[in-house]
Amino acid sequence: MDSIEEFSVRGRLADTGEGITADELQLAARNHGMPLEGLRYDVTPPGLHYVLVHYDIPATNAGDWRLELNGCVEQPLSFGLTELRAMGRRTIRVTLECAGNGRATLQPRPISQPWLQEAVGTAEWTGVLLSDLLRLAGIREDAVDVVFTGADRGVERGVVQDYQRGLSLTEAIDSGAIVAWEMNGGPLPPQHGYPLRLVVPGWYGMASVKWLRSIELIDHEFDGFQNAVAYVIRQNLDDPGRPVTRIEPRALLMPPGFPDFMSRHRFVAAGTVPLFGRAWSGWAPIERVEVSTDAGVNWHEATLDALGNDELAWRAFAYDWEATPGEHVLTVRAYDASGREQPIEAEWNRGGFSNNTAQRITVLVT
Amino acid sequence: MDSIEEFSVRGRLADTGEGITADELQLAARNHGMPLEGLRYDVTPPGLHYVLVHYDIPATNAGDWRLELNGCVEQPLSFGLTELRAMGRRTIRVTLECAGNGRATLQPRPISQPWLQEAVGTAEWTGVLLSDLLRLAGIREDAVDVVFTGADRGVERGVVQDYQRGLSLTEAIDSGAIVAWEMNGGPLPPQHGYPLRLVVPGWYGMASVKWLRSIELIDHEFDGFQNAVAYVIRQNLDDPGRPVTRIEPRALLMPPGFPDFMSRHRFVAAGTVPLFGRAWSGWAPIERVEVSTDAGVNWHEATLDALGNDELAWRAFAYDWEATPGEHVLTVRAYDASGREQPIEAEWNRGGFSNNTAQRITVLVT
Structure with a gap:
């Protein structure tokens, strides 16, 4: 094999019963999730x-880092970290979720x-409002989309690229997106x-471009790989599909009791078991969470914590379970203020995106 | 099913061609490795x-944390964090590796x-020398092993347990083990x-008990689950085996160029490619690293960085590769001052431990 294309092919679906591939x-060995006991912490x-x-992860250096802001602006600008810090300091609490969360539980399983x-x-991310940067440069009338480019380079399905995502100008401003240099009060890891x-609060993680080195305003809809090809919800390869955008509502319980090492099966002693978890949605604040301790036959409303200032950050919930001996299946679902409710089983799609099927x-x- | 034993069974070997199981x-989704570009950093x-x-991960609180030190000592002691901090402050740079590293590349694959x-x-771990704590309590003549217990509770192969490991008294003192409350200058995550x-410098990670709440000196060899059953190198179930102890030598290259997202296959442009990596051994300092760019036919000695104060921490190496168009297989191996050399292919064992087969x-x- 002697071309990049041969090593970089379109994703496929797993065969029936096919185990996780190499x-x-x-x-999975490189990237990682949050162990569910991490739901314990308000801020992860x-x-x-x-x-x-x-x-x-690219080799980067804060000392000589430059962020370029150009394209359909009155005045192209370039910022170092010191200049950005001088522009203000806003901290927002944001729940980020990967658009592919839940993918490996789908049947058939999209391989990714x-x-x-x-x-x-x-x-808690600290930085400067993106809208402040855009206004400083002066948004021209012909600006349509905003394109964000990171310093991470790779190839997907034969396309060599620096990671790049676009947002509409409206979303770039209205989402309350920030350009951040701190996470939880320290430099970004x-x-x-x-x-x-x-x-970008409310959006799946793919929108929150890391190692950000360029912001370009363009006069047309962005059709780059990550927007037009990768993060698209489609049923089959011919389906034009619809873009992955905001986070669908989801609730997760912190698994109670203690686990078996290998199976992660859980064990608790009979009696009152305080169940605890978090729920979030990128569309609107969470307004209700329901818990079932009998695999979804009966549902009980959980107690919700007060809504914080950052309305799209996750919200804690609690429910006291009177646990009786035997095997039980816990499940949970979230409802947000936009009227969206978490399904028991989400609709399948070929990329395995936005799968908010209820936890069991x-x-x-x- | 209504007993813990039914959900908590002995590990098995994967069948031929069997994919990674659920x-x-x-x-893999909970635990995570260090992406290999993390080799870039002296301190991870x-x-x-x-x-x-x-x-x-247990719910813990530094404010009321107690460490009990008892058993075969003159004077049982109990320490809070403040008391430990008052005893001194030693910082050591330590390379830790999981004893199961490399497991999933074995044939047949032990399932874990x-x-x-x-x-x-x-x-860089900061704390107090374990030997200082032991001396303060007074080591009795009958002390043989030291047992460390964490606050993490679970079940393995039907055995409900708090995670617990033993070290011989000699190793507990001579290894230079510390009881640490800081990692890289901040509180432990x-x-x-x-x-x-x-x-415990030099030992695979299973010896470095986390969420440490008790140190007990006992008058016999420790035969707890993690020492006597779990971390044992055996060829089959009847093999009494030998315990997993110190880290075998290993070198890893930071993969050059850029990757394909899905296959992680690498691409570089022809010319001089600076290869860089780290090598370590828990037995003795690394004294030589060899690199091959033709799948192990020819080997070239890499340039080693100066040995640091912490002799068992990893050592950086570099080698300039004159890369010509086509497909190439890079591989690397480490040699330490104890005479141990990293094999091209390590010996198989049923638990999948200490697999230091050379990277390709x-x-x-x-």
Whole structure:
């Protein structure tokens, strides 16, 4: 083999009963989810927050980092970290989730990063409002989309690229996106975009371009690989599909009791078991969470914590379960203020995106 | 099913051609390796350092944490974090590697945490020498082994347990082990043992008990599950085997060029390609690293960085490769000052431990 295309092919679906492949395992060993006991923390410690890196973590240096802002602007600008810091300092709490979360539980399974349900995390990101940067440069009338380019280089399906995503100008401004240089009060860890990244509240993680080096306003709809080809919800290869955008509602329980090492099966003692978890949606605040302890036959409303200032960050919920001996299946679902409700089983799609199928935890009560 | 034993069974070997199982994927999604570009850093940032948690990360609190020191001592002692900090402050740079690193590349594959080759990391750990604590309590003549117990509870092969490992009294003292409350200058992250853990330089990670709450000196050899059953190198179930102890020599290259997203295949442009990596051994300092760019036919000595103060921490190496168009297989091997050399192919064992088979990276030069 002597061409890049031969080594870089379109994703396929797993055959019936096909185990996780060597390619999927390579990705699972590099990238990681948040162990579900990480739901315990209001703000996820950096090493527990999920990470998905498309290519390699690039070698970067805050000292000489430049962010270019150009295209359909009155005045192209270039910023170093010092200049950005001088522009202000805004901290927002954001729940980020990978668009592929839940992919490996789909039937048939799209072969890619094989997430189960833990590709999530909540962090406090500090930076400057993207809209402030755009206004400083002066948005020209012909601007349509905003294109963000990272320093991470790789190839997907034969296309050599620097990771790049576009947002409409409206979303770039209205989403409250920030250009961030801190995570949880410290410099960004390398795997989260050091020294500079975009953070787009409410959107799946692919929009929050890491190692951000360029912002370009363009006069047409962005048709780059990650927008037009990769992150698209389609039923088959001919389906034009619709883009992956905001995070669908989801609730996750912190699995109670203690686990078996290998099967991760859970064991708890009979009695009152306080169940706890978090729920989020990128569309609107969470307004209701329901818990079932009998595999979805009966549902009980959980108690929700007060809504914080950052309305799209996850919300804690709790429910006291009177656990009786035997095997039980816990499940949970979230409802948001936009009227969206989490399905028991989400609709399948070929890329395995936005799969917010309800979590199921089997527990043996002893 | 209504007993813990039914859900918690002995590990098995994968069938020929059997893909990674759902159980293995659950572990791979929770635990994570160090993406190999993390070899770039002398000290691994916490979120990039490998993590293996047997059960759940426990809920812990530095404020009321107690470490009990008892058993065959003159005077049982109990320490809070403040008391430990008052005893001194020693910082050591340690390379930790999971004993199961490389497991998923074995044939047949032992089914457990499916590491490829990235279960490693180097950190600066700050704490107090274990030997200082033991001397303060007064080691009795009858003391044989030292047992370390963490706050993490779970079940393995039907045995409900708090994670617990033993070291001989000699190793506990001579290894230079510390009881650490800082990693890389900050509090331990939850997944690395917050607020207190043991760090045993030179030993595979299973010895460095996290969430450390008890140190007990006993008058016999420790026969707990993790020493006598789990971490044992055996060829079959009847083999009494030998314990997993110190880290076998290994070298890893930072894969050059850029990757394909899915296959992780690498691409570089022809010309001089600076290869860089790290090598380590838990037995003695690394004294030689060899690189091959033709799948092991010819070997070239790499340039080693100066040996640091912490002789068992990894050592950087470099080699300039004159890359010509076509497909090439890079491989690398390490030699330490004890006379141990890394094999091209390590011996198989049923638990998949200490697999230091040489890394192979296929690169397409364009």
